[in-house]
Structure formats: C-alpha cells, structure tokens
Amino acid sequence: MTLSDNDRQIATFTMLAHGIVHWFELAIPIFLVVWLEAFDVSVSLVGLIVALGYAPFGLGALPAGLLADRYGPKRLILVCLVGMSAAFATLAFAPSIYAVAASLLGWGILASIYHPAGLALISTGVEDRGTIFAWHGIAGNVGIALGPFATATLLLAFEWRVVAVMLAVPGLLACLYGLHLEFDPTAATAAEDAAAAGSRSRSAVVANTRSLFASSFLLVFVVVTFVGLYYRGVLTYLPELLHGLPAMDGVEPPVGLEELSLGDYFYVGLLVAGMAGQYVAGKLTNRVAVARGLIVTFVALGVLAVAFVPVASMGLGVILLYCAVLGFSLFAIEPFYQEAVAVYTPPDTRGLSYGYTYLGMFGLGTLSISFGGFLIDYVTVAAFFAVLSVIALIGAAVGGRLLIAPSYSATQGPETPSTD
Template sequence: MALNANDRSIAGFTMAGHALVHWFETAIPILLVVWLAEFDVSLLLLGLVLAPSYGLFGFGALPAGVLVDRFGAKRLIILCLGGMSAAFFVIAGASYLDSIYAIAVGLLLWGLAASVYHPAGLALISTGVEERGTVFAWHGIAGNAGIALGPFVAATLLIFLEWQYVAAILAAPGALAVLYGLSADFEATAAVDDDADAGPSDALSLSEFLANSKVLFASTFALVFVIVTFEGLYYRGMLTYLPEILHGLPAMDALALPEGLDGIEPADYIYVGLLVVGMAGQYVGGKLTDRIPPARGMAAIFAVLVVLAIAFVPVTGMGLIAIVALCGVFGFFLFAIQPFYQNAVAVYTPADTRGLSYGYTYLGEFGFGAASIALGGFVLDVSLGWFFVMIAAFALVGMVLSVALAAGLDWFADAEPTPETAPDD
C-alpha cells in the first residue's frame, strides 16, 4: 500500500533526523584519533572526555521522552537537530582555544541534544503514521545510512582539511535539516483514535511522571523494556568490539589494498559493508512488522542472532570469504530486529505516553545496553571465544523473553495492547 501524504511527510522528516543523529555519532570516533595527536593527551583522558557525551545520549532519552509528551515531537526533533549542529560548531571553535576541555563542552552539548531524537522520532511515527511498518523500515535505513556515511565522510574530508573545518562541514546538514523541519507539514496524531489523548500534555510534574511510569511498568511494556535492554547489550557489545576483532584476524592479510591507501585498514571495509547490508535488514524487518506480531518476529530473529554469535567462534579462524559472508548475514539480522521492538513499544503502550515509552526504550537500548562495553572488554582479555558466548547469551535471554511475550504472558496488571495498535495474533 502506498503511503499517504501525511505518512510521507513524517517519513521524510524523521528519516532526516535519524540519519543525522547517527551521522554525528559515528563521525566523533574519527575525530577522536586526530584530537589524540593534536592535543597530546592520553587515550584515558580522551576517553573520559568522550564517555559522558555517549552516556547522555543513552540516559538522556528518558527525560527527553517526558518532554516529548509535554511539548510534542516535532519541536523537540527540530531542537535536537539544531542542538547537534550547534554542538559541532562549538567543537570546531574549540581549536581557537587550543583546549581539549572546550571540545568536551561541545561533546556534552551533542550528547544532550542527540538524546532527544529516538523517543521523539519514534513517538511521532507511532502516533502519526498509518503504514507504520513501512515507515519504520525506511526510518531504519536512514539511520544505517548515517551510521555508514558519518565516519566515511569525516575520514575523507580529513585527508584534505584541518579537523576544525571538517567539524564545521559536518554540522551543516543539521542546520539544513532544521529549515526543512520548520517547513514540514503533517498531523502528528493521525494514526490514533480521535478520542485518544496523544497530543502534547500539560503533565510534567514529578507525580505525573511517576504515575505514568507506574502504569507502564505495571503492563506488558515492562517485559518489552527488558527485551530491548538485552538487544542493546548484544548490539552495543558486537558493534563496539567487532572492528577491533576483525583487525586482528590473520585472514585480513589476504585483502590487499592499492598503493596509496596504506592508512586504511581492510577490515574497515567489511565493517562498513556490514552496516550497509543492515539497511536491507531494516527494510525487510520493517515491512514484516505489518504481517508478523512483534513478539514472534523478535523471538525468531533473536534465535538467529544466537546462532550467528556462536558461529563467529569457528569462522574467525577460516578464510576471508567465510568471514565476509558471516558479517553480511550478521549485519542483516542485527538491524532487522529493530523495527520489531520499535513496533512492540507502539503495540503495548497507550498513545498518550508514547514519548515516555520510547524514552525508557532507549534508556534500555543505549543506556543499560552500554554495559556490554565494559563487560566485553573484560571478557575479551580472557578469551575471544568466551566473548562470543557472552554475546550469544544476551540474545538467548532476549529470545526466551520474546517467546514468553508471544505466548501471552499475563503477569502484569494491564497486559493488553492498546486498541489502535493491537496485533493480529
């Protein structure tokens, strides 16, 4: 079914926002390498400068979700885009102060602004779009495009320009997206019942926040939240350490590069290719959410992710072709699961707390999910095999919980989906 005009408008707006959030997110590590040499600081200090910004990106999603329910998604997304661009202009200006701490301020501003996007963008899709699965698919593809293009563009520009000019150029698309957002015209609650109170709310008090949170976690959303957290542990652990794991494989020596590209790691091509394949996974997963109940879809994909994590143990000792093939399949399924849990949040939450719901969702995905970075580093020091066993265990727990959700687990006070989004079980 073709998207109507309202769906297309929301799709374009949220796709731009999703691409740019990850465009900025993945460009930062490329700049990190330059800052390490520019400011003559230790990797430990630079890590301490960077960590709080990524922490805000995850943990800021919860208060951002509250603000979405209070002020509406569109204005929050516009502020997010403007804030991220302003942060990168601050980073660019930090070169004139010759201070790593000025860069830290810019990074914190970026993390604070970026934390707004996911609860705002997904709340807008869930309440405004009729063909939600299709838009979730294109939305996910846009995010993957940003993930792949951010580091590629940053690294390419750094060949020709100083880092401060690169930071300023990276900020420009965000400024353009703000202008686009201001001109976008759509109905933000077109996909919910006329009598559903899904618009901006006057409730922003602590008592209202606690009351709404209690309602959410007394419902099936509590189980969805735990499932998303385990998906986040799998996602963040694999994407953080897989590039380093690939770099260390003997099979990478077989991938020769042309002269003049000595500074590029062959494994990086495989990693970027994995992210590109993830676009197809996002699209297929999104389209399937219109046909398969979210719990069943998550259970099936988690099962595949368990097998793929275990498969990395023998495949890392095989040849280049086997490694590339496994990474391609992994990239497809890693991102195919995302539209299913995004849709699960829409199915199992009321429309008037959708921003808060997605705030909690991305607190679990990017906040608690980041714990696998620390766990993964510790386990990798022991054994590569045990690292993949740990990752597989995260997916196994997600699969078991998804099966329970699909079976109609009714441990909660309000386990029924909201009427406008109930799946055809």
C-alpha cells in the same frame, strides 16, 4: 496502500532526522581508532570516554519523551539537529581526551531527544505505521553506513579535527529543511487520545510510569535493554577488531590510498547490509507477531557472536559474508522492538514509552562498552563475544515470555494476543 500527504511529510522529516542522528553516532567508533593514537591512551580508557558520551544518548531519552508529549515532537527534533551539530563541531577544539569526553557528553544529551520524539510522532501521526517504520529504519541505516564511511574517507585527506566540523554541516542543513515542513502529528490518533497526550503533570507521569511497568511494557523494556547491550558492544569495538585480523593485513591498498583501512570498509558493508534487515523486518511487522520476530533475531545474533572468533581466522570472503549477515540481523531487530512499543502501550503515553525504551537501549546499553573494553584489554576477544551471545539468548528468553503477554488496542484496551 498509498501514503497520505501527512504520512509522506512525517516520513520525510523523521527519516532525515534519523539518518543524521546515526550519521553522528557511528562516526564516533571510527574516531575512536584515531583518538587511540592522537592522545596515546588505552582501548579501555577510550572505551570509557565513548561510553560516557553515549550514555546520555539513552539516559536523556526519558525526559525527552516527556517533553515530546508536552510540547510536541517537531520542535524538539529541530533542537536536536542543531544541538548535535554544534556539539560535534566542538570536537575540533578538544586539547585532550577529556575535552573529547565533554563534547561527546553534549552530543549525547542533544541526540537523546530524537528517538522518543521521532518514534512518538510516527506512532501517533502516521496511518501506515509498519511501512513508515521500515523506511524510517532504512534511513537510520543510511546514516549509520554513511557516517563511518564519510569519516573514514575524509580522514584520508583531512586532519580529524577538520573532519569533525565537516560532519556537523548535514545536521544544520537538515534543520533548515525541517523548518519548512508542515504536518499533523496526531492524525492517526483518536481525538481524545491526542488531547490526553497534550498534558503531563508530575503526578500523571508517575501514574503512567507505574501503569506501564505493571503491564507488558516491562518485558518490552527488558528486551530493548538487551538489544542495546549487544548493539553497543558490537558496533563500538568491531572497527578496531577488524583492523587487527590477519586477513586484513595481507591486502595491499591501491596507490594513493595507502592509509585505507579495509576493516573500516568492511564495517561500512555491515551497516549497509543492515538496511536490508531494516526493510525486511519492517514489512514483517505487519505479518508476524513482534515477539516471534524478536525471538528469531536474538537467536541468530547469539549464534553470530560465538562465530566471530573462528570466522576471524578465515579469508576475506568469509569475513565479508559474516559482516553482511551480522549487519542484517543486528538491524532487523529494530523494527520489531519499535513496533512492540506501539503494540503494548496506549497512544497517550507513547512519548513516555519511547523515552523509557531508549533509556534502556542507549542508556543501560552503554554498560557493554566499558565492560567490553575491559574484556578485550584484560581477558580475551573470545570472552567478549561469549558475553554478547549470552546477552542475546537472554533477550530471546524474555521475548518468549512477551509472546503470551497481553497487548494494547487503542480502541478496545488491553488484549491478550493469540498464541497460534
């Protein structure tokens, strides 16, 4: 299927913004390692600070979704890009770990705008939704990979405060580019649905919320929350855990790169592998029931969680392979839950739906950061990964229930999917 000009414009805009959001997001775990030394604090305290920064990334998604339905997504995404860049740059002036927390809090509030606005834009403005979701996910993974890669590399040559300012520049450039793009944000939506999406009274929001959570969307919300718990736990602490592996200590860095952390680059390799997972899963959403995709991916993540401890004692080749498979699986689940929102909700509540989705993903999901820091500091790494495995298996069980739940058709109303 050839993409229309409108599809291409929306794809370009959302892919660029999505990459920038995750560019910032995944730079933070690399800084976490630096802040441990710079401020002489414990892993659990820094984990709590990062969690407080990440929390509004999800908690703000609900009001952002409402604003996207009322005012349109493009304006909000542009505000998001400028605001994230400004908040991240303020890290350069942080005199303490608590000032870092304030900067991260500001970043999280502004970053929360993107996902409900961007995904609502794709779901209502794009005809070839599966393809654009796939490419949108890959763009996010480009940011996810380049953010920590650029951060780790720049830290070899610059002080961390300077690096924070340098990382803010791409967000401002993306905003300037987005100002020149023009597209129809409701091109793929029926006229009556587009009109309904344009107005939101408080009573309508309450009514739509009740309707959503009385439908199959409740299961989608639970699934996404468990994705968030796993995602946040793994991606926040994996750089620090990889640093401490015996196999990493035995590698002599090249001359001139004595400060190179091999663990950081294995982490980036994991994120790069996630691009393939995004693409494959995005294409599969057009061929496989989203609930089946969720179940299979959750089970794989559960197995991978319990495999970390034995793999950690093996050689570099095995660890690298493990990181690649984990990255592929971790990001393969994203197109499935994004498509699930589009399948199980009506178009006129799409912004609200994605708002709740990312409240669960990035809001409630941050609970695994503070709890994970406690487990790593005061229990064992094995206990941390055992909890992640249980989270994944519960997610798979909820996905099984979603398999027989009624879906939504924009033209025919709720439908019960085939269980063939």
